[in-house]
Amino acid sequence: MINTPVNRRNFLKTLAKVSAMAAAASMFPGIVFADEQEANLPSQPMEWKKSPCRFCGVGCGLLIGISEGKAVAVKGDPASPVNKGLCCVKGYHSVLALYGKDRLTKPLVRKGGKMVETSMEEALDLVARKMKESIAQHGKDSVALYGSGQWTIPDGYVASKFMKGGIGTNNLEANARLCMASAVTGFMTTFGMDEPMGCYEDIDHADVFVLWGNNMAEMHPVLFSRMLDQRLKRKGVKIIDLATRTTRSSKAADKSMLFLPQTDLAIANAICYEIIHNGWVNRKFVEDHCVFRQGKTNIGYGLEDKFAFKDEPQELSFEGFKAMLEDYRPDKVAAISGVSVKDIKYLASLYGNPNHKVTSFWCMGMNQHTRGTWINNLVYNIHLLTGKISTPGNSPFSLTGQPSACGTVREVGTLTHRLPYGEVTDEKARQKAAKIWKVPVERIPDKPTLHTVEMFRALDRGELKFMWIQVTNPMVTMPMLNRYRPATQKEDAFIVVSDVYPTPTTDVADVILPSAMWIEREGMFGNAERRTQHWNQLLEPQGEAMSDTWQLIEVARRMGYGDLFPWTKENHIEEIWKEYSIFQEGAKHGMAPYEVLKKQPGVQWPFFEGKETKWRYNAKYDPAVKNGSIEFYGKPDGKAWIWFRPYEPAPEVPSAEYPFWLNTGRVIEHWHSGSMTRRIKVLHQAVPHSYVELHPDDAAALGIRHGEKVRLSTKRGILELPASINERGVPARGQVFVPFFDENMLINNLTLDAFCPISKQPDYKKCAVKVEKVLA
Amino acid sequence: MPVKSYLAQAFEGKKEALVQTLSGLPSCEYYPAENEDLVVLVTDTSDEAEEKILQDILNEIPELKHLSLVSGFMSNQE
Numbered sequence: 001m002i003n004t005p006v007n008r009r010n011f012l013k014t015l016a017k018v019s020a021m022a023a024a025a026s027m028f029p030g031i032v033f034a035d036e037q038e039a040n041l042p043s044q045p046m047e048w049k050k051s052p053c054r055f056c057g058v059g060c061g062l063l064i065g066i067s068e069g070k071a072v073a074v075k076g077d078p079a080s081p082v083n084k085g086l087c088c089v090k091g092y093h094s095v096l097a098l099y100g101k102d103r104l105t106k107p108l109v110r111k112g113g114k115m116v117e118t119s120m121e122e123a124l125d126l127v128a129r130k131m132k133e134s135i136a137q138h139g140k141d142s143v144a145l146y147g148s149g150q151w152t153i154p155d156g157y158v159a160s161k162f163m164k165g166g167i168g169t170n171n172l173e174a175n176a177r178l179c180m181a182s183a184v185t186g187f188m189t190t191f192g193m194d195e196p197m198g199c200y201e202d203i204d205h206a207d208v209f210v211l212w213g214n215n216m217a218e219m220h221p222v223l224f225s226r227m228l229d230q231r232l233k234r235k236g237v238k239i240i241d242l243a244t245r246t247t248r249s250s251k252a253a254d255k256s257m258l259f260l261p262q263t264d265l266a267i268a269n270a271i272c273y274e275i276i277h278n279g280w281v282n283r284k285f286v287e288d289h290c291v292f293r294q295g296k297t298n299i300g301y302g303l304e305d306k307f308a309f310k311d312e313p314q315e316l317s318f319e320g321f322k323a324m325l326e327d328y329r330p331d332k333v334a335a336i337s338g339v340s341v342k343d344i345k346y347l348a349s350l351y352g353n354p355n356h357k358v359t360s361f362w363c364m365g366m367n368q369h370t371r372g373t374w375i376n377n378l379v380y381n382i383h384l385l386t387g388k389i390s391t392p393g394n395s396p397f398s399l400t401g402q403p404s405a406c407g408t409v410r411e412v413g414t415l416t417h418r419l420p421y422g423e424v425t426d427e428k429a430r431q432k433a434a435k436i437w438k439v440p441v442e443r444i445p446d447k448p449t450l451h452t453v454e455m456f457r458a459l460d461r462g463e464l465k466f467m468w469i470q471v472t473n474p475m476v477t478m479p480m481l482n483r484y485r486p487a488t489q490k491e492d493a494f495i496v497v498s499d500v501y502p503t504p505t506t507d508v509a510d511v512i513l514p515s516a517m518w519i520e521r522e523g524m525f526g527n528a529e530r531r532t533q534h535w536n537q538l539l540e541p542q543g544e545a546m547s548d549t550w551q552l553i554e555v556a557r558r559m560g561y562g563d564l565f566p567w568t569k570e571n572h573i574e575e576i577w578k579e580y581s582i583f584q585e586g587a588k589h590g591m592a593p594y595e596v597l598k599k600q601p602g603v604q605w606p607f608f609e610g611k612e613t614k615w616r617y618n619a620k621y622d623p624a625v626k627n628g629s630i631e632f633y634g635k636p637d638g639k640a641w642i643w644f645r646p647y648e649p650a651p652e653v654p655s656a657e658y659p660f661w662l663n664t665g666r667v668i669e670h671w672h673s674g675s676m677t678r679r680i681k682v683l684h685q686a687v688p689h690s691y692v693e694l695h696p697d698d699a700a701a702l703g704i705r706h707g708e709k710v711r712l713s714t715k716r717g718i719l720e721l722p723a724s725i726n727e728r729g730v731p732a733r734g735q736v737f738v739p740f741f742d743e744n745m746l747i748n749n750l751t752l753d754a755f756c757p758i759s760k761q762p763d764y765k766k767c768a769v770k771v772e773k774v775l776a
Numbered sequence: 777m778p779v780k781s782y783l784a785q786a787f788e789g790k791k792e793a794l795v796q797t798l799s800g801l802p803s804c805e806y807y808p809a810e811n812e813d814l815v816v817l818v819t820d821t822s823d824e825a826e827e828k829i830l831q832d833i834l835n836e837i838p839e840l841k842h843l844s845l846v847s848g849f850m851s852n853q854e
Contacts, residue, residue, distance in 0.1 A: 009779070013818055016781035017807065020816040024783055024809065032810040 018682040025089035025221065025668075032076070032086065050077055050601055051535035052525045053091045054518045055671045057149070057400030058082060058220050059527025060091055061601040064519060066538055071095035071519065080601040082200060082531065088221040090671060093680050097517075098539070100679030104500055104514035105543020115512065120544045123511055124551070127468070128558035130494045130510075134466040135167065144171035144455055144464050147548075148471035149179065149402030149409050152523030153532070154576040155470065155548045156408035158565065160420060162552055165437040166561035170416045170424055170449045171464075175472040176402060176409035177452035181761035182367040183398040184410055186376020189311075189758070190384075190641050192634025193588070194410050197616040198359070198395030199529040199604065203227055205393025206359035208350045209239045212379060213264065213365020213765075215729075217248035218668035220363070220399055228252065240347065242267070242339075243365070244663060244765075245693075245737055246730040257347070258732050261661050261766045263337035265371055266647040268378035269328035271348040275385050276322050280352030282387030286642075289630050290384050292316040294324070294644040301370050301651035301754040305457050309757035316644060324644045336647065338732075351382050357393030358383075363401060364665065368765050373758035374645035381642050390618040390630060400528040401672075407526015411589075411605075412580065417448035420583040424448060436582050437564060451760035453479075453753050460487035468496040470548045471515070475504035476673035476743050479751040479762045482717050498548055503675045504743050515548050516541035522573045523547075524597065530604045530613075534597035549573070587624035588633065650766045651754045654734065658714060658768035660698075661735040664747050665765075667728070674741035690742035691724040694771070695733045699725045702773055709774035712736070714767055717749035720774055736771060740764070778827050783844045784815040790839035791815065797837050803830055817843075 024031050048063040061080025065073030074095055076087035107123035108115040134142045145163050147156060151174065163172040187194045203209075203226045216224040231237040241253035242264070250256035259267055275281055295311040302309075316324075330344040337344075351358055360383065366375045379396050380389075388394035400406055413420050420436075422429025424446055434441035450458050456478060458464045467488070478484045488495050488508040497509035500517045519538040526532045541547070546554075549572065553565045567575045574594050581591045584605070592603035592612070604612040608623050617632050619625040624633055632640040654661055666672070669683040677683045692710050694702075704710055706725040711718060721738070731737045738747040752767040784806075786794040791813045798806045798817065803826065807816040821827040834843060 009820075012779045013805070013820060016779050017805070017816060017818050020781035020783055020818070021807070024812075024814055024816060028809070028812045028814060031812050031814065033807050033816065 021089070025092070028225070046073065048075075049536065049538050051519050051538065052403060052527070052533035052602070054094050054097070054403060054676075055090045056220065057402050057405055057528045058222055059403060059525060059529070059531055059533060059602065060087060060222055061533065062087065062091060062094070064095060064538060069539065071098055071539060077601055082527065082529070082602065083222045084226075086222045086225055089668060090677060090683070093682055096680040097676040098520070100501060100676075102502055102679075103542050104502065104506070104512060105545055107514060107544060108512040110510045120513075120546060123513060124554045125558060127496050127511055127513070128555045131466055131468075131555065132559055134494070138465050140167055140169040141171055141449055142464060143167065143169065143466040144173070144450065144468070146452070146455065146467060146469045146472065146474065147172070147174040147409075147414055149174060149176040149400070149405030150471045151404060151408045151414065151548065153404060153407050153412055153526060153580065154523060154573050155552070156404075156412040156414040157420065157576050157580045158549050158552045158556075159470075160412060160414055161437055161564055162556045162561065164419065164424070164444050165433065165439045166556055166559070166564055168443040168445060170445050170447070171455070172414055173416055173450065173452045173455055174409040174414045175452070175474065175477060176405040177415065177761060178368075178477060179364060179401045179761070180367060180405045180410065181759035182369060182372025182376055182756050183400075185373040185756070185759040186380065186398070188634075189373060189643065190377055190380045191632050195406055195530055196395065196397050196528065197390045198397055199614045200226070201614060202359045202393050202395040202397065203230060205357055206230075206395070207237055207356045207393065208358045209237075210347070210350070210358065210360045211239070211241050211243070211249060211253070212360060212362040213243050214361050214363045214399065215243070215247040215249045215665070216361060216399075217252055219401070219666060221668060223399070224249065224252075238350070240350065242347070244732060244735060246732075248728065255346075257339050257343050259337045259339050260732075261663070261735070262369075262371070262650045263333070263647065264366065264375050265378060265645065266328055266333045266336045267339060267344065267347075268375065268382060269325055269647065270330050270333035270344050271351060271382050272378070272385060273325040273328045274330065274345060274348030275352050275382065276325065278348070278352055280354070281385050285387030285630070286318070286385060288628065289632060289639055290642050291637075291639045292318060292321045292644070293641045297646055298648065299757045302453065302757055302760065303651060303754050305461065306454070307757070311758060313641070321642065321644050324646075327646070351386055351388070357391075358388050359393060359395040359397055361397050361399055363399040365765065367398075367761060368763050369761075370651055370754050370756055370763045370766075371645070371648060372756040372761050372763070374643070377643040377645050380640070384640055384642050390615050392615065398528070403527065404525035406528055406530065407524065407532055411526055411584070416451055419444070420580060432583070436579065439564070453755055453760065453762060456484040456487055459490070459493055460484065462490065462492065465492060466494045466496075468498070469505060470498040470551075473499070473503045473505045473673040473675050475508060476740070476746065476748065479748055479764060480716055480753040481746060481748045483753070498551055499675070500545070501675050501679060503673065504746075513551055514543060514545040515551070516545045520545065521547035521549070524577065527602070531602040532592060532597060532605065533602040534594075536598070549576070650763070652752055652767045654768045658770045659734070660769045660771050662712065662714065662750065662767050662769035663731065663735060663737045663765050664740045664751060665737065667739045667741065670739070670741035672741065673743065678741070687739075689721070690739050690745040690747065691722050692771075693724045693727070693729050693731050693737040695731050695735070696725050698733055698771070699723060702771060704773045711772045711774050712738070712750060713770040713772070714750040714752075716752065719745060719747060719750055721745045736769060778819070778821055778824075780819050780845060782817040782819070784817045784840055785842040785844075786813040786815065786839050787841045788813055794837065794839040797839060801830070801833060
């Protein structure tokens with residue numbers, strides 16, 4: 001924690017110091033400067049309180065130093081099994097995000113075209129009135145709630161109960177649709193249950209780590225540090241980076257392989273081809289625990305409004321599967337992917353070697369993909385064919401980007417097709433929800449309505465009249481913003497935004513509600529390894545800020561749904577947790593009691609008979625397994641599905657007019673759209689604006705030098721920003737990369753809104769772009 | 777009057793010796809990492825001549841494997 005410097009020179013020295021520490025943290029993830037932490041501690045008494053980190057999906061345990069009603073220090077919690085006392089640069093500076101000068105502390109409403117301050121009572125009255133008016137005039141499906149993987153579990157639970165059990169609409173979505181939906185559909189189609197079977201402890205056992213388009217050094221730095229630590233401690237541990245761009249992860253890896261965008265599908269199939277043709281299939285495992293399936297092909301890209309798709313799985317034999325892989329011989333795939341035959345065979349041999357424990361990690365590279373579900377299926381295929389799954393160190397592991405994408409969006413089910421248990425199309429799931437919520441079952445609609453992209457399209461078509469956005473910044477993060485920003489500004493659309501800082505999304509709001517942030521309220525997050533983490537309210541909310549949970553309850557009460565939320569401000573989080581836990585009771589998904597969560601730095605589900613479950617589907621660790629040593633109990637017959645999924649090209653590929661691939665992503669210093677981290681001076685100074693990374697040969701051919709202005713053009717928009725050459729990341733030739741955090745250089749004006757037809761998750765990693773030097 | 781910060785990487789096991797050497801240098805503040813052979817070094821010199829002398833001294837430290845400049849600020853340009 002860095003104290004505010006008292007004069008300019010000290011300020012410069014502090015800035016120099018923290019810049020170096022930030023650089024060190026990105027080069028040596030998990031590095032600790034304890035002396036510096038202690039040297040800056042205030043002299044007055046300070047209490048250390050536990051909380052999960054506010055930022056990424058790793059879910060590091062933090063200890064927050066509280067003094068005189070302020071958060072003044074942060075350190076990694078040594079008791080947390082996630083980070084074991086480590087902390088990355090964002091976590092280290094996280095509490096500074098509470099104290100930006102422009103925190104939203106009063107509600108604002110649009111009057112005569114201007115935002116004016118009002119009271120919370122008046123603002124909440126207005127929100128409730130507008131929502132009721134819209135429903136009365138245009139029906140229940142004219143209103144929508146768009147939340148976030150940064151919603152706490154209670155936020156998401158109340159949102160679901162309010163929208164589906166109260167109003168009776170499935171117009172509930174969350175931004176995790178943009179980052180994790182393909183992981184969910186991958187899990188569901190292969191295993192019938194969501195979320196990883198393994199846990200971070202796999203890192204301590206694996207011999208080989210394969211990163212599938214996943215720059216863990218910047219996006220999951222503490223886990224990356226744990227991997228590097230294992231490589232130092234144990235002989236023979238290898239890290240393989242399979243990516244479209246050279247990153248800090250590539251540089252730290254034992255081997256870096258660059259592939260052409262979208263061809264990961266072909267590479268995964270080539271690995272399966274090699275596993276089969278070299279006799280590396282774990283036949284007993286496959287015979288006992290797997291079946292084969294194929295689905296529809298040429299499935300489209302969701303580019304049309306109201307696009308619909310339904311897969312139709314067909315049974316397939318092992319021999320049939322093997323025959324279909326003939327198109328994926330390594331020599332054929334090398335020609336498609338740019339990865340050499342030798343490297344493909346090497347990668348397959350790592351998976352195929354029975355003496356290697358292999359963990360695969362992925363995140364946005366595989367999920368933000370127009371065939372995101374398929375590539376998730378294909379990596380599971382590799383692990384299933386070799387039987388390298390559900391045992392320590394053998395783990396196909398889908399990482400998450402947000403602190404509660406799993407805990408809130410996936411487990412509580414804050415998506416149009418979901419309920420806290422099961423899907424809206426399942427009558428038993430609706431009956432269960434109706435019983436727990438004490439509402440008529442017919443109030444819960446049985447059909448999904450609008451997924452995220454379609455929700456904004458519906459706004460554009462004028463079908464949605466009211467949208468409430470909480471804890472997310474879609475006017476930076478939605479693709480193809482040149483369509484969806486004007487959609488929010490239509491005269492008959494009423495937009496409510498709950499947030500902690502002004503953003504491009506609050507710019508389009510008719511009402512802005514100031515939210516209590518993170519440790520200003522009590523809550524729970526659920527991380528990527530099925531770990532639920534609770535924190536107490538540690539600070540008073542600033543100004544009139546109110547938790548998102550309580551904002552929803554207040555509006556629900558004003559709309560006549562008060563009987564669904566019979567709780568007080570003092571007990572509502574505990575009561576919500578108790579009610580929500582009923583949905584998940586049992587050995588397969590049981591949640592830890594509130595009292596246990598309060599005491600421990602996180603508890604993994606399934607929590608059953610007082611024990612957490614580290615590895616699911618394995619009888620040795622998982623009490624839900626009833627038949628044999630391995631049982632994929634998400635499927636009725638206990639068998640996982642090995643899918644044949646072909647390679648299909650991206651919807652928009654480089655052309656004569658737009659000759660480069662455009663890839664977008666994140667940097668370690670900034671959290672998603674930067675609305676919080678850009679208020680932290682050190683992080684903002686480290687990366688003050690966006691840029692475009694070019695390969696040095698492409699830059700030379702275009703006469704572009706580092707720092708010079710470059711114009712990017714796609715069919716959807718134009719953006720000018722400085723060139724970055726041979727700096728943090730280096731794209732392959734013919735590709736460029738742009739971070740998306742900068743609201744002043746909005747790369748999402750240029751991106752395409754194509755999505756995976758199964759998961760409905762957009763692909764932010766691939767579209768065609770023209771690159772030009774801007775002449776002075 | 778430059779203020780600069782560096783990542784000073786010590787040879788394996790030589791971090792303590794590096795810290796010992798840095799502690800004897802003027803115009804230097806240092807922050808050793810707890811779990812890596814790395815020290816964050818902040819230098820604060822009064823002019824270019826002093827900066828040059830300090831650079832020469834740093835370049836001769838035997839325990840120092842690598843010195844990477846992270847940031848530099850000229851305070852007279854405020």
